[in-house]
Amino acid sequence: MIAALVGSGEKINENNESSNSTLHAWRLLIAGLVGVIIIGGLILIAMAVSGSTGTNGESSEGARVNVLASSDNECVICHERTTPGIVEQYGHSSMAAAEVICQDCHEVEAGYPEAVEHEGTYVLNQPTTACCSSQA
Ligand code: HEC
Ligand code: HEC
Numbered sequence: 001m002i003a004a005l006v007g008s009g010e011k012i013n014e015n016n017e018s019s020n021s022t023l024h025a026w027r028l029l030i031a032g033l034v035g036v037i038i039i040g041g042l043i044l045i046a047m048a049v050s051g052s053t054g055t056n057g058e059s060s061e062g063a064r065v066n067v068l069a070s071s072d073n074e075c076v077i078c079h080e081r082t083t084p085g086i087v088e089q090y091g092h093s094s095m096a097a098a099e100v101i102c103q104d105c106h107e108v109e110a111g112y113p114e115a116v117e118h119e120g121t122y123v124l125n126q127p128t129t130a131c132c133s134s135q136a
Helices: 002-062 074-082 084-091 102-106 130-134
Strands: 116-118 121-123
Touching: 074 084, 074 102
Parallel strands: none
Antiparallel strands: 116 121
16 A cells, blocks of 8 residues: 555656656757757858859859950961861960960971961961970
């Protein structure tokens, strides 16, 4: 009998404790969710910031000017008409921006292997890195 009372008393205690701990668990869960939402928000903000600088970088890349557009280089002036694609493509390159000109790659001495006479000079159709060192 006493044992039963004590037993039921323990049960009541247990119940109280378990409802307390359920409440505690809910609080933890809610605090956790709020934390996750805040951290998620911060990550989204960080992504938006880095994303916007990324697009800025891309758009300035896309808007990169043709540095040969107003060039007075004789190769450029004539080749804008004869091979506009090559001039257009090269004009937007970082090498053109670094002021590497057509002649730097194409123009060679008369006796150079594969050289073809062209507009008062000699050029290579397909220059290789070999002529970089010979023209330095
Ligand atoms: C007066 C116009 C003119 C000038 C100046 C000129 N070119 Fe050309 N070039 C042409 C024409 C036209 C072609 C033939 C294009 C084609 O049909 O492929 C050509 C072809 C070329 C070729 C290919 C050669 C071949 O036999 O297929 C190269 C390389 C070249 N030019 C480089 C140059 C370089 C470098 C300069 C500056 C030193 C230059 N050109 C100056 C008009 C010119
Ligand atoms: C950084 C070196 C470099 C510069 C600068 C350069 N070219 Fe070229 N060019 C080449 C190479 C390499 C090839 C061969 C590409 C291939 O075989 O696909 C070539 C190919 C060509 C051809 C085609 C030749 C053929 O056989 O059909 C022409 C025309 C030409 N270039 C003109 C020019 C003109 C005009 C300029 C200046 C606006 C210029 N290139 C600047 C390296 C260069």
